[in-house]
Amino acid sequence: MTSSRTEHDHPILPQILARRSVRRFADRPVEREKLLACVDAARLAPSAENSQPSRFILIDDPAVKKAFGEKAFSGVYRATRWTLDAPALVVLAAKPDFIANRLGRLIQGTPFWLVDIGIAGEHFVLQAQSMGLGTCWIGWFSSRKAGRFLRLPPGVRAAMVLAVGYPAKGWTPGPLRRLDNEAFFSWNAWKK
Numbered sequence: 313m314t315s316s317r318t319e320h321d322h323p324i325l326p327q328i329l330a331r332r333s334v335r336r337f338a339d340r341p342v343e344r345e346k347l348l349a350c351v352d353a354a355r356l357a358p359s360a361e362n363s364q365p366s367r368f369i370l371i372d373d374p375a376v377k378k379a380f381g382e383k384a385f386s387g388v389y390r391a392t393r394w395t396l397d398a399p400a401l402v403v404l405a406a407k408p409d410f411i412a413n414r415l416g417r418l419i420q421g422t423p424f425w426l427v428d429i430g431i432a433g434e435h436f437v438l439q440a441q442s443m444g445l446g447t448c449w450i451g452w453f454s455s456r457k458a459g460r461f462l463r464l465p466p467g468v469r470a471a472m473v474l475a476v477g478y479p480a481k482g483w484t485p486g487p488l489r490r491l492d493n494e495a496f497f498s499w500n501a502w503k504k
C-alpha cells in the first residue's frame with residue numbers, strides 16, 4: 313500500500329493551525345467523557361524529573377462554577393467574568409516538588425513546575441480542539457481566592473484556568489497573528 317504521507321506530515325498540525333482562543337460558547341454542556349479524554353491527554357504530558365506536579369480540577373456543576381467565579385473573577389479580575397458562560401472551567405493547580413523545583417530552581421533558575429503545567433494544559437487544549445471543543449487559557453483570575461474556594465492544601469497553587477465549551481453558533485476563528493519564522497528562530501546562534 314502506498315501513502316502520500318511523509319514523516320513530517322503529522323495529523324497534529326491541522327489541529328494546531330485551527331486552534332484559537334474561544335470566548336463565546338454555545339449553551340450546551342460538555343460531555344464528561346470528552347473532558348476525561350482531555351484530562352488523559354494532559355496526564356500523559358512530560359514533566360521535569362517526571363515529578364508530575366499538575367492537578368486538574370474540573371468544574372462543570374453550574375452552581376459550583378458560579379460560586380467559584382464570584383471569588384476567582386472578582387475585583388481587578390472582574391474582566392474575566394465572561395468565562396462563566398463556558399460550560400466547564402478547568403483549574404490547573406500544581407504542587408512544586410522539592411527536587412525539580414526548590415533545589416533545581418535554586419541552581420538552574422527556571423520554575424519547571426510552570427513549564428510542566430503549561431505542557432499538560434496544552435495537551436488538554438489540543439485534545440479538546442481535536443474533538444470540536446473550544447478553549448481559552450485564563451491567567452487573569454485571583455489565584456489566592458480560587459485556592460481558598462477549592463480548599464487547596466498548603467503549597468498547592470491554582471496557576472491557570474481553562475474555559476472549555478463548544479464554540480457559539482456563528483463564532484469564527486480570528487486571524488492567527490504570530491511571528492514569522494524569520495523572527496522566531498535561528499540556526500546555531502542567537503540572531504541579533
Ligand SMILES: Cc1cc2nc3c(=O)[nH]c(=O)nc-3n(C[C@H](O)[C@H](O)[C@H](O)COP(=O)(O)O)c2cc1C
Nearest residue numbers: 331332333334335392448449450451452453486488
Ligand atoms: C498563559 C496565558 C494566559 C492567558 N490569559 C488570558 C486571560 O486571562 N484572558 C483571555 O481572554 N485570554 C487569555 N489568554 C489567551 C491569549 O490572549 C491568546 O492565546 C493569544 O492572544 C493568542 O490568540 P489565540 O489563542 O486565539 O491564538 C491567555 C493565554 C495564555 C497562554
